[in-house]
Amino acid sequence: MSKNVKLKVPFAFDDEKRLYNPHIAEKGRHYFCPACKDTVILRKGEIKAPHFAHKASETCNQETIIHRIAKQLILQVISDWKAGQIDPPILKRTCEICRKPKDQPLPDKVECAMLEYRMSDGFVVDVALMVENEPAAAIEIKVSHAVDENKAELLSVPFIELEGQKVIEDPHAFEPIHDQFLSFTCGTCKQAKTRFQVKVNQIAKQTGVELPNRYYRYGFCECWRCKREIIVFAWPKASEWDYSAPKVKPMPKTIQYRYSKTVGSNYWANTCPHCKSIQGDWHLFSEPDGPFFGIRCKENSQDAYKRDMQNIIGYAIYNGVLAES
Ligand SMILES: [Zn+2]
Ligand SMILES: [Zn+2]
Ligand SMILES: [Zn+2]
Structure with missing residues (x-):
């Protein structure tokens, strides 16, 4: 230096x-x-x-100074909060459903912060957030180097990474450059998600359709012909033109191998449990009021399933079909 x-x-x-x-x-x-x-x-x-x-x-050196101050400020903010002197620090999160930035107060269960804490896996984290005397989450401070990938992958607790300089500017708001904390759903979306579940459960019950919890993503819409509300499904396809049969059994009974005049051949389609008419993919995936508009189910994994379901719910919220009754 x-x-x-x-x-x-x-x-x-x-x-x-x-x-x-x-x-x-x-x-x-x-x-x-x-x-x-x-x-x-x-x-x-x-x-x-x-x-x-x-x-x-x-x-x-400058890096060490920034790093040390940022850690200490976080410790100070958390202990002031726990002593009842200030409001909880705010985490800047992204809602996993509406994708909007939202503020999440640090959960009350966090008891204190500890600096330079050695985890049972051997890694030393900049700040450990303690719950019942155990590290429940970690904060890493970036000054010039990001958290190394190996550590990011092996760390046994959820963590966020904060920019040291940002912490110094506002130690009360944690704005992660990396957010590996548990996923976050905002209050509005939580309520809308509940309304979605209530709604699909209702329609499923009325139509005798069972709601799966893997592979078959589901939403609801009006049948284009009889105008009654029905459950429709989306499942992983290699491409738009993949007409092969869905790969997971049991298959919802409304998915049927039917002849479509539009397509000009037989294919696996959603059908209406009331009037039996085909609910064309165009109607479901490509029309702006289709329940799967913009949803492309490609991957057959539970993560992809969860993400697609969130997007379906997110789109239903955006489309206003989950309005409070
Ligand atoms: Zn010095
Ligand atoms: Zn939200
Ligand atoms: Zn119908």
């Missing part, structure tokens, strides 16, 4: 290891660099903005 590089110290420790920024720090008190523990000098002059001056150092 060059001696000429001026180290910036946005926050310094006092004697009790609490962080102060130069605006609230007081002249005549001792402050220390959070990284190397060297004394820093508070400068509050007429011209320059208040700042801490750090002596040129062979050992200290």
Whole structure:
């Protein structure tokens, strides 16, 4: 590290290891660099903005300073919150259904944060969020290097990665650059999801159709002919032109191998349990009010199933077909 590089110290420790920024720090008190523990000098002059001056150092460096401060700020915010002095820190999440950015307060069950915590898998995390004395989640601080991929994959708890500089700017809002926390559904979507389930259960019961929990994605729509509400299914296909039979048994009874005039041959189609007419793929997947508009079921995995179901529900919400009754 060059001696000429001026180290910036946005926050310094006092004697009790609490962080102060130069605006609230007081002249005549001792402050220390959070990284190397060297004394820093508070400068509050007429011209320059208040700042801490750090002596040129062979050992200290900017990255470590930012990293150390960010961790300490998170610890401080969490302990202030737990002491009832401030509101819970806010996690900036993305709702897995509507894909909108939403604020999620850090769950109450988090008891405290611990820095540089060694997990049972051997990894040391920057911040561990403790629930019942066990690390339940982790926060990694990025200053210049991202969390290495190996660690990201092997870490035994959900984690988020935060930009050190961002934490320093606002330690109360956690805006992850990587979010591996458990998936998050916003309040509005949670309610809409419930209405979707109630609705499909109702239609399924009326029509004697069973709702699967894998492979066959489902939604509801009006039959184009008899106008009654019915359950329709989507299943993984290699392409739009894949007319092979669905691969998982038992097959919902309304999926039938039928002749379609539009297609000009037999194919596996959704049918109406009331009037028996074919519900064409075009009507279901390509019309903006079709229940599977924009949904492309390709992958046959449980993850893909979950994602597609979320998209179907998300589209139903967007389309206004789940309006509160
Ligand atoms: Zn230092
Ligand atoms: Zn949402
Ligand atoms: Zn019908």
